[in-house]
Structure formats: C-alpha cells, structure tokens
Amino acid sequence: MATRANARSFPAALPRQPDAAPAVEVSGLSKTYASGVEAVRGIDFRVAPGEVFGLLGPNGAGKSTTIGMLTTAILPTRGTARLVGFDVVEQPLRARGVSSVVFQEAVVDRGLTGRANLELHGHLWGVSASGLASRIAQLAGALGIAELLDRTVDGYSGGQRRRLEIARALVSEPRVLFLDEPTVGLDPRIRVELLDAIAGLRERVEMTIVLTTHYLDEAERLCDRVAIVHLGEIVALDTPRALLSGLGEEVLALRVHGDTAVALAALGAHGISAAEALVVGQTLTVPLHDSSPADAIAAIDRAGLAASAISTRAPTLDDVYLRLTGAELAAA
Amino acid sequence: MATATATPALGLRVVRAPRRAPMLRALRTLAARRGALTAHNPRQIAVPMLTPILFALVIAPALKTALGGLHSQIDYTAFVAVGTVGLLVPLATTFAGLSVIVDRDSGAQRELLAAPVRRSLLLLGNLLVVVGLCSVQVVVVIAAAALRGAHFHISAAGVGWFAAATLLFVILMYAVAETLAARIRTAEEYIGATPAIAILPWFFAGALFPISVLPGALTWVARFLPLTHAMALLRYGFVDPTGAGLHDIWGLSSTTASAWLSLAVVVAATCALGALALRAFKRSVVA
Structure with missing residues (x-):
C-alpha cells in the first residue's frame, strides 16, 4: 500500500x-x-x-x-x-x-x-x-x-x-x-x-x-x-518537464529494513527533503535536490536502520504520480 | 506545485466545417456494410433459404397428402407456403439481431457510434438489409411452391396486400430483434430467447392450419398475435381472396374491412415495437 x-x-x-x-x-x-x-x-x-x-x-x-x-x-x-x-x-x-x-x-x-x-x-x-x-x-x-x-x-x-x-x-x-x-x-x-x-x-x-x-x-x-x-x-x-522538475534532477530509491517513519525522520533531521519522500511498503524514494546519495544513506545508517537495493535515477512521471496520489501507476 | 505554461501551438489551420455525410449516403454505406458482413459469400446467401425451400418443396406437399388438405377451395400447399413466411421472417430477423450483438461485442459498433450520423441510421441500415434478405427468401419460397404445383390467386391488389403485410411484418420482427439485442448482453442468452420469439408464435398463428381449428382459448390467443394478422393478410393477398383467415379473426362479413383492421393491427404493432427498439438501442449505446 x-x-x-x-x-x-x-x-x-x-x-x-x-x-x-x-x-x-x-x-x-x-x-x-x-x-x-x-x-x-x-x-x-x-x-x-x-x-x-x-x-x-x-x-x-x-x-x-x-x-x-x-x-x-x-x-x-x-x-x-x-x-x-x-x-x-x-x-x-x-x-x-x-x-x-x-x-x-x-x-x-x-x-x-x-x-x-x-x-x-x-x-x-x-x-x-x-x-x-x-x-x-x-x-x-x-x-x-x-x-x-x-x-x-x-x-x-x-x-x-x-x-x-x-x-x-x-x-x-x-x-x-x-x-x-x-x-x-x-x-x-x-x-x-x-x-x-x-x-x-x-x-x-x-x-x-x-x-x-x-x-x-x-x-x-x-x-x-x-x-x-x-x-x-x-x-x-x-x-512533462515541469511536472518532473519539482522532484529535482535525481532521486534515491532504497529499501529500508525497519521502521520507515524512523528513516524519514532521520532524513529530515539531516536536511534531506523527507517531506517529499515517497513510501511504498518498505521502499523509500527520496528526491535528492542538493543532497548526495551518500548523505541520505548515512542518515539512515545513523538511525540504526539497514538499507538495501539502493539506486539513484532521474525522476519519472511515476514518481510525480506517486507523490500526488499515493498510488503507483504501474501497480494500479 | 504545477505551474501554468504556454500551450504549444503546432500550427493553426483555417476552421473547416465539420465533416458529415448526407443522410442517404450514410444510410447506403451502413446498409452496404451490413450487407457485406451478412452475405459476403454464396453460402451465407444460400443457407438461410434451405428451410423455406424445404417447406415449399417437401413439407407442404407431404402435409397435404397426409392430411388431405383443407377441404375447401384453398390449396393447402399454397396455404403452407405462405405460412412459411411466418417462420422465415422471424428467423431471418432474429439472426440479424444477433449480428447487432456481434457488432457490440467485437467493438465495431463503437466506431459507427462515433460517426457524425444519426444513430437511428444504424438501425435503418440493418433493417434495409434484412428487408432485402427476407424479400429474396419470400420470393424464393413462393416461386418454389408454385413450381411444385401450389395454386396461388395473384392479383394487383393481392400483391399490394401481400407486399405491405410482408414489409410491415419484417419491420415489426426486426424491431423485436433489435430490442432484444439491446437488452440482452450476451449472444448465448439471445440465442436462448430465439425460439420463444421466432418460432413459438408461429404454431399459434395459423401457419399450418386455420386458427378456427384451435381450442377456443388458443384461438383468442392467436387473435392477439400480430403474426396471425400478418399471415391472414398474406393469404388474403396470394392464396384466398375470400379472406377466410381474416373472418376467423374478426368474424365480420366484410372481408375488406377485416383486412384493413388487421393491417391497422400490424401497423400499430410495428410502430409501437419500432419506437421501443429505437429507445432501447439509444439507451444501450449512450451511458
């Protein structure tokens, strides 16, 4: 969900x-x-x-x-x-x-x-x-x-x-x-x-x-x-360009082993745009804006959570859709 | 937050009037389509004629021999040959209704509904083809019966009564078929309903014997069936100028008055069922 x-x-x-x-x-x-x-x-x-x-x-x-x-x-x-x-x-x-x-x-x-x-x-x-x-x-x-x-x-x-x-x-x-x-x-x-x-x-x-x-x-x-x-x-x-621009140039996707709310709080505490992060099950998608992937991973690590399946990519309309509706197009 | 942006204009053109085919051209096109789908090989044309030809050439003479005819001046082979029209028209029209379901299920109907033509023309185009097909079948069965020795009494006025009754009956039965097709969702259900619509009334409407020989209650049932009136008119036109079938229905001394009354019944039923078909069709195609 x-x-x-x-x-x-x-x-x-x-x-x-x-x-x-x-x-x-x-x-x-x-x-x-x-x-x-x-x-x-x-x-x-x-x-x-x-x-x-x-x-x-x-x-x-x-x-x-x-x-x-x-x-x-x-x-x-x-x-x-x-x-x-x-x-x-x-x-x-x-x-x-x-x-x-x-x-x-x-x-x-x-x-x-x-x-x-x-x-x-x-x-x-x-x-x-x-x-x-x-x-x-x-x-x-x-x-x-x-x-x-x-x-x-x-x-x-x-x-x-x-x-x-x-x-x-x-x-x-x-x-x-x-x-x-x-x-x-x-x-x-x-x-x-x-x-x-x-x-x-x-x-x-x-x-x-x-x-x-x-x-x-x-x-x-x-x-x-x-x-x-x-x-x-x-x-x-x-x-499409304007819709994507709201998410910056790059997003980080990772799977958190533990409480995703804790992970989001940790990201927020380190100045990473946790408010824009998207959560689907245990998977977080985080717009990076001015942060680096390493910053985000380190923040989660410092919260005592493990992460796997880590990747970075350009944002897609799927991310935009997810952010707007809380649902994923491909899954819908 | 989404921001408003300039709408790209890739090229503006002079405004043209909307395209729209003249009504007659659209009707011709729709009828041609239905015709091509209904009869695009000789088998599709020949097979529907097998039953009426079988009736005319085999069943009617056999019944005449077995039963000894009607014991009147009416030739039984001709009587049954005309009665066959009361079967082949409902069969042809109900199968045409099946093609409406096929159109809907295959999606082809959606393209037609998106066309800039009045949607009632879709029904009319189908009807034209059904009228054509039934006309051919009726001519074949009458011709076959005549070749087999049936005695018809054909006059100009009789042809008029016969043609009017046939045309109205085709329209009436196609209206029934369209209404069913609009209301029944699957071809299987539709086929299941076909015997009740196309065949059952035939047995009560005096196709093989006069309605006067039915038990009293069933004679009254027969009098309320449009098919009985249509069949009496068909026979009045081609088989029995004395209008025995019409007298069985109305009990009047005037054959002409009885004929006009029966025609009025068929016209009224055709108008009512035609309006119902149009309404059912429109309701089925616009959500």
Missing part, C-alpha cells in the same frame, strides 16, 4: 489561455453513473490546436469516461465540453464530425478488408469519393499497411490492426484525434512500432491529439502537456 509522505495539495493548473480558440475545451465536466459511481468529478482543461495532450492515470481513474464524454458515447452529468467550439451534448453530430477515435480495444470489422474499413469511415465522415482513394493510399503508405489493404482484417497481426485503426481515424482528416490507451495489450515490439507511428503523425499532420495512457514513457515521449488524473479529478496539469 502506498502512502504519501507529503500531504500538501497539488492543485490542477489550467493552461494559459491560448491565442487561438481551443480545439478541446472542458469545463466542470462530471459523470456519475446510474450505479452511483462518480467516474469524473468536475474536470477542467483546454487543449490548443495542434497540441498533443495526455490524460495520464491508472485504470479506473476516469480517463476513458472522459474520452467517452468527449466522443459523445457518454452523457455528462454536469459541465460542458466543446470540440472546436461544438458542444458535445448540444451539437453531437458536429462534434463527431471534427473528431475521430482510436479505441482502447480493437474496433474493426474483421470480416471486411482493410480498404473496406477505411472506405466505410471515409463515407460516414463525408469524405468526397474523388479524394478518398488517394487519401487511403497516402495513409496506408505512411503507416506501412499498403500491402495489406485488400486482405480481410482477420489475417492482420495486432500491430497491423492498430495501424489500420490509426489510418482509419485519419481518413477524415479530423481536427481532434482521440487515442484511448492506444498501446495497451500490445507486445513490446508492436508498441514501439506504434509509438513511432504516432510520433510520426506529429511531424506530418496538423491536428490536436488527446491521448489517454497509463504508460509514463508514452506520455513523456508524445505529449506537450499531461493531466494526471486520479479518482476522477485532475491533480496536476503541466508539461
């Missing part, structure tokens, strides 16, 4: 008002299901045109419910959400007309060919017949599935199917692209391939991307800004 050594509040921050109208504008958005579960609790954020925005949190944090509301599959209980100015409740057809979704699960017609899946999307989104074929060829080439297009999707590998889904979402040239946990359940090689494809999109296509993930490396690699979501609330919102 994780505990938070530092109980200070870490409020969500809204981005500075962008110059252009936001591509995504969410205000006080909440969802309480009929079962009484409050999945999303009054979240606010804005995403600028062209920005890649990440919703980071564990399963059950409310990310997919948020995406569901933005894509009009789930009705908000309170609050508003607009895509390129179109209210998702009042103008759902227009909101869907400027967006596309790549879903968490594989969502394709497996009995149809890849090309038929792409054409279906193009037709439903009103892409002109004259431009559709060339658009499909262009996307299939860019995503490396040109050779597969006339095969039924049943025969695609997981990675090929994912790339097909991304191509499909792009057929309509959406202003806002939602990627809901796009790499979950994929093997590492396919995941790397897919991250590369998504990163490539950023370079080639002008569109706003809203990405949900519980993989920190994805968020760090792809997102301009990240909102950390916990129990339906945004507990932090900033660039």
